[in-house]
Every structure is written in structure tokens, then in C-alpha cells.
Amino acid sequence: LVHSTKNKPMEILRNGIIGVDTSGKILFVKDDDSIESLSAELGFSPEVRNLKDSQFFIPGFVDTHIHAPQYPNTGTKVDLPLLEWLNAYTFPLETKYSDVKFARDVYKKVVHKTLSNGTTTACYFATIHHRASMALCDAAELFGQRAYVGKCNSDQNLPDNYCEGTDASLRDTEEFIIEVLARKNPLITPIITPRYAVSCTTELMSGLGKLAEKYDLPIQSHLCESLAEVKWVSELFPQFHSYTDVYDKCGVFTNKTVMAHCVYLTEFDLALMKERGVGVSHCPNSNLSICSGLMDSRTWLDKGLKVGLGTDVSGGYHPSMLDAIRLAIHTSNALSIQRPPDYRPLSYQEAFRMATLGGAEVLALDDTIGNFEVGKDFDALLVDMESSNSRVDTFDFDSTEDLVQKFLFIGDDRNIQEVYVCGQKVMDHAK
Numbered sequence: 001l002v003h004s005t006k007n008k009p010m011e012i013l014r015n016g017i018i019g020v021d022t023s024g025k026i027l028f029v030k031d032d033d034s035i036e037s038l039s040a041e042l043g044f045s046p047e048v049r050n051l052k053d054s055q056f057f058i059p060g061f062v063d064t065h066i067h068a069p070q071y072p073n074t075g076t077k078v079d080l081p082l083l084e085w086l087n088a089y090t091f092p093l094e095t096k097y098s099d100v101k102f103a104r105d106v107y108k109k110v111v112h113k114t115l116s117n118g119t120t121t122a123c124y125f126a127t128i129h130h131r132a133s134m135a136l137c138d139a140a141e142l143f144g145q146r147a148y149v150g151k152c153n154s155d156q157n158l159p160d161n162y163c164e165g166t167d168a169s170l171r172d173t174e175e176f177i178i179e180v181l182a183r184k185n186p187l188i189t190p191i192i193t194p195r196y197a198v199s200c201t202t203e204l205m206s207g208l209g210k211l212a213e214k215y216d217l218p219i220q221s222h223l224c225e226s227l228a229e230v231k232w233v234s235e236l237f238p239q240f241h242s243y244t245d246v247y248d249k250c251g252v253f254t255n256k257t258v259m260a261h262c263v264y265l266t267e268f269d270l271a272l273m274k275e276r277g278v279g280v281s282h283c284p285n286s287n288l289s290i291c292s293g294l295m296d297s298r299t300w301l302d303k304g305l306k307v308g309l310g311t312d313v314s315g316g317y318h319p320s321m322l323d324a325i326r327l328a329i330h331t332s333n334a335l336s337i338q339r340p341p342d343y344r345p346l347s348y349q350e351a352f353r354m355a356t357l358g359g360a361e362v363l364a365l366d367d368t369i370g371n372f373e374v375g376k377d378f379d380a381l382l383v384d385m386e387s388s389n390s391r392v393d394t395f396d397f398d399s400t401e402d403l404v405q406k407f408l409f410i411g412d413d414r415n416i417q418e419v420y421v422c423g424q425k426v427m428d429h430a431k
């Protein structure tokens, strides 16, 4: 069993035994114990499954920021900076989701792809379209992925055919929330989703803050992603102290808020986010692909911010959280080259934590998922470094740490044999 704890970025229980009850909750976690003594302790003999030496369980990955509607563009069109990229490629694609049939087709693909790559929890941006956003809930439900789904809101500075009226945006969002909550699927949660400060009037933003409060919901948006965007926000909102101040004054900075990117945070921003308990979704692929900047995860962690990882498909060109782990490490390495010698780049263990427990913290789900703790839901990946189709060479002198590192650096979905969400096997690649 390989997971993170509050104090350790990575803990390896070499002879770990994990017990999962029929409701999908973790009943016990032991190391160096025997099934016989466990059975005596439990008062019954559990059904037992043994793993091979090449196999281990890790917690499922938590993608804290992904745009499901942008999936068709994944792997293409990353040749422009953010604001130009949005206008040239992203808004025209997102406009197409007025067609629910188109949405259904794409959303099944993106959920299947991310789940296959080990994303057991995804925090999704959808589009402004209520019906298409419901189709994303349907897709997550169909495949059994845990998901936050946000109908996106924008009432200014977007193309006319992809912009809402303020009242209509709020009304549609409340209807969406009520419809999602009525499903009573504990795995699917609506998330309040103002696209970013640029595209929302303070009236809309404040209305969304009130909706979040009324229904006790999480909130997501973008923050301090590129220099041009930060400058535009300061021009649009001169009455506010900073980018974060806009969100805070509108009531969308809560301890259930996740902000994507956060490359250019000032001391003021950092202090405010810490105070409010706002989490950071670090999206290194996107930050590098569309040349937004290098986010300093080390400093943000040292300042006490919660930090998770996001793929930010399709500003990020890769839907796998393994890629996010790698690029988070490389971003940190690149920063360290310019910093004083005592600057510590992110370790692979810390990046792993950000992809699992860190993400759960950012989404305020750390009482439910993120690691193997008694009472949490069993969201897990069975990794096999010697799966029949594995592309990774292993050696009999490889330690467990070596196998874990090989998975994180050069493994892929062919090493993810089984995927579990709340104890249910939702994907089985061995079959």
C-alpha cells in the first residue's frame, strides 16, 4: 500500500493489508499483520485477495481542474498564449455544447479516458449550457467516477454567442444545482463555476457566492494565470485591491474554493487565500504549454496553502495525472535552477501527495478520500509494474520505492490494472 498521510508525503506499507466493507469504506489498514489474527480481531473471516510482488495499491488520482468540453482539442492548438488561445480555439469549441448530443458523445469519452488513467475524482468545468452540463453528470454516473461538475458562468467579455445575461446565468445555475442534487448520487456534486474575473460582472460573481452559501457548495475559478490576464483584471476592476480581492469581496473565497493556476500571487493574495482556506490547483502542463508561467509550488506550500494538481485539459495537452505529477516536478526543478542553493525542488513523493491527498484537501474532500485511512471511501488504483502490456522494464533488484518511482515517471495507463471508486471496481484492464 502506497499513500500519503498528513505528515508524510509518501508512506509505503510493504506488507500492508487493507480491509474494505461492502459499503466501500475502509475498515482497517494494517502492516505486518496476519489474516488469522485479523480474523480473530474482527470476529469473522473476510474474503481475502493477495497481490503479486509487482503490484501495489495507491489512492485514486484527484484531478482538481479539467475542462471536459475542451477534450476534443486535447493534444492540439497549444500555440497561442491564454487570452488569444481562448478566443481562437476554446470559445468556438465550447459554443458547440448547445448541442446536447455532441456533449453526450464527448463527455463519455473524457470520463472514460480520465478514469482509465486513474482519475477517480475529477473537478470539471463544463460550459454555460445547463443541459450539456447535465450530460456530464450522466457520463460520470455511467462510469462511476466521483465528480464535481460546474455549469460555467460568464456575462461579459466573451463572444456574443457564448455569453449569458446576468439573471439568466444565475437562474440556470440554480436550476442546474437543484437538478443535480435531486439525483442524490453521493459521488456527483455541483460546483459553482464563475469562469474567471474577466468574464463575470461583480453582480454575477456575488450572486454565485450567495448560491454557494445557500446550497453549501464548492466553488472553482481561475486566478493569476498569465501576466496579460492579471493586467486585464486590474483594468476591469480598479476599485479592488487585487485579483484575489475581487473574488473575496464577491464572497467566492471560502474553504471550499479551488483556484486554478495561481502563478502570479502577491504576498497580499497568499495571506488572503491562507486566511480563507482557498486551495490551489497547480496545472503545470497548461502553464508551460500556453506559456503562462512557472508556479512556485514550494513557496505556496511553505506559506501554508493547500495545493493539488490539475491537468487543465486542453490548455494542458495531457489528460493523465501522471503527466501532471511529472510536469509539477520539472517546473519545480526549473525554478530551483534560478533560486538560492537552499531552495528545495518538489520531491516525487510530494508531487504524488499533491495528486492524491493534496487534491482531496483542495476539494474539501479529505474526510472522504485522498489516502488509505480507516473510515474513508476506498478510491484506489491497482498498479502492476509487470502487467502483460507494460512498457516499463523492471529488475529483480528493484526496490518497492523504485517500482513506485518508475510508475510515476515512466508508467502509464497500461500499468493501472484496476480502478476503484468507493469500493466499486469501475474499470478492469486485466479483462
Ligand code: GUN
Binding pocket: 067, 082, 086, 090, 195, 196, 222, 225, 286, 312, 315
Ligand atoms: N481562463 C478562463 N478560461 C480559461 C480556460 O478555459 N482555460 C484556462 N487555462 N484558463 C482560462
Ligand code: FE
Binding pocket: 065, 067, 222, 260, 312, 315
Ligand atoms: Fe482552466
